[in-house]
Amino acid sequence: MNKLLVLTGGGDCPGLNAVIRGIFKRAKKEKDWKICGSMEAFNGVMSDPVDIIKLNKENTAGIHIKGGTILKTTNKGNPLQYPVTDENGNITLVDRSQELADKIKSLGFDAVINIGGDGSQKISQGLFEKGVPIIGVPKTIDNDLSATDTTFGFQTAVQIATDSFDKLVTTAESHHRVMIMEVMGRDAGWIALHTAIAGGAEICLIPELPYDIQHVLKRINSRYKDGKGFVNIVVAEGAKPKDGEVIGEDRGEGFEHLRLGGIAYELSKQLKAAGCKAEIRETVLGHTQRGGTPTAYDRVLASLFGVKAFELVLEKKFGQMVSFKNNEFTHVPLEDATKTYNFVDKDGYLVQAAKGLGISFGD
Structure with a gap:
């Protein structure tokens, strides 16, 4: 046997x-x-x-x-x-x-x-x-x-994220708010990018394309007139601003990676500091994407x-x-x-198509 x-x-x-x-x-x-x-x-x-x-x-x-x-x-x-x-x-x-x-x-x-x-x-x-x-x-x-x-597991995570994003769109529209939804993905933006395209996001921030907060704010402002409007943002947990660092914490010995998370709240702070007038709310999906x-x-x-x-x-x-x-x-x-990490190709068709759909990457 x-x-x-x-x-x-x-x-x-x-x-x-x-x-x-x-x-x-x-x-x-x-x-x-x-x-x-x-x-x-x-x-x-x-x-x-x-x-x-x-x-x-x-x-x-x-x-x-x-x-x-x-x-x-x-x-x-x-x-x-x-x-x-x-x-x-x-x-x-x-x-x-x-x-x-x-x-x-x-x-x-x-x-x-x-x-x-x-x-x-x-x-x-x-x-x-x-x-x-x-x-x-x-x-x-x-x-x-x-x-x-x-x-x-990837397709399931995207489906869960998209279902959640769809629900945030209606509440953002009802309150004229900016809604930021943080998804997993570590150093790759695949979940965020697919969710943004499927959900019709206005802004998608991924690790492969560090963002300029002024460009993000400009896109938000273009969606508002006399205080009326709404914006939905998908942000990958590994996203970071230009010349910035990812948000995470060392979990101690025995863990291979930093525990990423918190970019949704950091982005909200950055937008407010940059002069964003709209109300902002944050949602971190976390481990619901795994279950x-x-x-x-x-x-x-x-x-x-x-x-x-x-x-x-x-x-x-x-x-x-x-x-x-x-x-x-x-x-x-x-x-x-395991030789090559599978990053999103920032010059690839998926990103270019997303931009063609009007999605901003803040770059």
Whole structure:
């Protein structure tokens, strides 16, 4: 009997359960595979005793429609930079990847499928270099992995953001207000840009195009006459003014990234300081973009990713990440999967089309 270990790492994302189900259902056709899940990414393997469950028909039935992950997840505890606290309370980062690789082998696993984003796939590459037979599955609502045309969870996040934005348009119009809606995306503006186009925003601020507050104010003023009018703004959490910095905070050791957030309120302050006369209200969507039922598109994409990942295991094509390129399901080396960050092309057609629709980027 062959043994496969499945895990989910990083932030949660609509579609994770569909991948898990896809892997399990495809594996059952082979009849000689035992599928297990490590709880909270690799923490389930690293813990003593291990926190690993067997996946079966009962715990995977119907999970494709559910948000979150039945295997839980975490974005701290990177085995390549594992935080260890000494007796004096000092934290140091140590590489525990060899220890993890040895434990995976001692537990008798013939393959590992790691479902996660940029950080998770860097871990996958590190473990592959230690001899772990591993396959990666791309996951992020931010759509910031360049090795695949799209990632599951992104479309659901855009749909949630667009639904919220639609509701803000009517209240902005009723009160003659400027409404600022902050969305996720980290260093990429994909969610903000798609939401702005879908929702008909007047202004969209993204990390790739640092904004000039005077240009933003000019666009707002063009929408008002005698105090009457309204403006709806979508701003990505990683957006920043020209010569400015992103808004975030260091969450301490164990977290790979700054915790971004707060640009909606900062932008509001900047506009008031620049002389904006209109009333301004701010909405931060936050983790609502990660929750709930995945859209049909994301369920399909995630399910097929799961099937493809297991088929790569059967073919022993380890050190690869599943990819959706040019409408085909394929794979790319893990090393290439995280080499280039997928920024919005500021000169690309999507941005130019948005400008053609009258959306201002404040640049």
